[in-house]
Structure formats: structure tokens, C-alpha cells
Amino acid sequence: EAGVTQFPSHSVIEKGQTVTLRCDPISGHDNLYWYRRVMGKEIKFLLHFVKESKQDESGMPNNRFLAERTGGTYSTLKVQPAELEDSGVYFCASSQTPARYTFGSGTRLTVV
Amino acid sequence: AQSVTQLGSHVSVSEGALVLLRCNYSSSVPPYLFWYVQYPNQGLQLLLKYTTGATLVKGINGFEAEFKKSETSFHLTKPSAHMSDAAEYFCAVSPTSGTYKYIFGTGTRLKVLA
Numbered sequence: 001e002a003g004v005t006q007f008p009s010h011s012v013i014e015k016g017q018t019v020t021l022r023c024d025p026i027s028g029h030d031n032l033y034w035y036r037r038v039m040g041k042e043i044k045f046l047l048h049f050v051k052e053s054k055q056d057e058s059g060m061p062n063n064r065f066l067a068e069r070t071g072g073t074y075s076t077l078k079v080q081p082a083e084l085e086d087s088g089v090y091f092c093a094s095s096q097t098p099a100r101y102t103f104g105s106g107t108r109l110t111v112v
Numbered sequence: 113a114q115s116v117t118q119l120g121s122h123v124s125v126s127e128g129a130l131v132l133l134r135c136n137y138s139s140s141v142p143p144y145l146f147w148y149v150q151y152p153n154q155g156l157q158l159l160l161k162y163t164t165g166a167t168l169v170k171g172i173n174g175f176e177a178e179f180k181k182s183e184t185s186f187h188l189t190k191p192s193a194h195m196s197d198a199a200e201y202f203c204a205v206s207p208t209s210g211t212y213k214y215i216f217g218t219g220t221r222l223k224v225l226a
């Protein structure tokens with residue numbers, strides 16, 4: 001089966017610009033998660049979708065971050081406007097059964 | 113609240129030597145436990161997990177981990193390191209219900225010396 005696909009794999013943007021990250025989960029996986037690793041720190045939870053609904057968005061840093069999941073399929077994570085501290089690796093994961101994630105390769109975001 | 117502590121952000125071992133990566137967790141109830149590996153320029157790959165049952169869990173690439181409830185630990189071991197094991201390793205926990213969101217440790221970068 002195809003894995004979790006994230007793109008772009010790398011993005012370099014200037015402070016104040018907007019960036020949109022995309023995640024295509026494994027087909028049929030209702031659960032979709034976003035995580036972020038900033039500057040060599042721990043990987044932190046951002047939010048969880050069940051189909052198109054946000055189940056838990058307690059990890060979203062602030063209102064500059066907006067996540068959507070259209071029709072319960074792919075998801076986007078928009079950062080607007082980007083700040084330097086948003087640099088890091090953004091991981092997406094999907095699962096059908098509880099606690100059995102498949103992670104994507106991540107998007108490395110650099111804000112300069 | 114749950115938390116995960118990985119002792120040693122960097123560990124070096126000689127090729128053929130024992131690999132021991134430490135993970136301790138804090139949780140009011142026993143959680144699900146995971147070890148993930150990230151090779152350079154790749155995503156997170158599941159090495160092994162403990163949910164229920166046998167406390168000694170075997171994973172891919174010869175790795176295993178033992179859940180010790182009394183010590184709140186889930187250390188990762190491999191009897192003999194290979195050069196290809198050089199990577200970053202992450203311990204994670206999740207609750208056994210609800211959103212199953214993971215709490216990760218800060219990671220341990222393993223270096224294997226020839």
C-alpha cells in the first residue's frame with residue numbers, strides 16, 4: 001500500500017510569507033495527525049483529525065497555524081505569516097486502528 | 113500528564129558492541145510504548161511497540177525492548193551494532209484511549225564506530 005505522502009519535502013521562505021504543507025494519508029485511514037520537531041527538540045503533537053473533523057488541536061502553537069482536511073482525505077497545514085521560530089520538520093501520520101501510526105517523511109521548513 | 117525522558121542525546125558504540133538506548137516515562141497508567149528510528153533524510157519508521165501482553169518486544173533489524181512497569185522504563189537494545197544502525201532513535205508513549213496522541217522523547221542520535 002502507498003504510504004503517507006508529504007510535500008514539499010523542503011521549503012525555504014522568508015519571514016512574513018505564507019507556506020502551505022500538504023499531507024496525503026494512506027487511503028482509508030480516518031485518523032490524521034500533525035507533529036512538529038523544532039530545532040532538535042522533541043517531536044510535538046499539533047493536532048488530530050478524524051475524517052474531516054478536528055478531534056484535538058491542543059498542540060497548535062497559535063492562530064498563525066491553520067489546518068484543514070478536505071473531505072476527510074488530504075490535509076493541509078498553513079502557516080501565515082511565518083516566523084523564524086516556525087522552522088523545523090513537520091510530520092504527518094495516519095492510522096486506522098488506534099495507536100498504529102504510519103508517518104510521512106516530513107517537510108523541512110526553514111524560515112529566514 | 114505523560115512525559116518521556118531519553119537519557120543521552122548522543123550515544124556512540126563500536127561496531128559489534130551492545131546497543132542500549134534508555135527511555136523512561138511518566139504516566140499515571142501504563143501507556144502504549146514505541147520506539148521509532150529516523151535515518152538521515154527519511155521519515156520516522158516504527159521499530160517496535162508495546163501495547164499489551166509479553167513485556168519483551170522484538171522489533172525490526174534485531175532490536176528489542178522490555179517494558180518494566182516497576183521501573184517505568186522501555187529501554188531499547190540490540191546485541192551487536194551495525195554501521196547501518198547509525199540514526200536517531202525516538203521513544204514515544206501514547207494513552208491507551210482517546211486521541212492516542214504521542215508524547216515523544218528528545219531523541220538519541222546513535223553513532224556506530226568502525
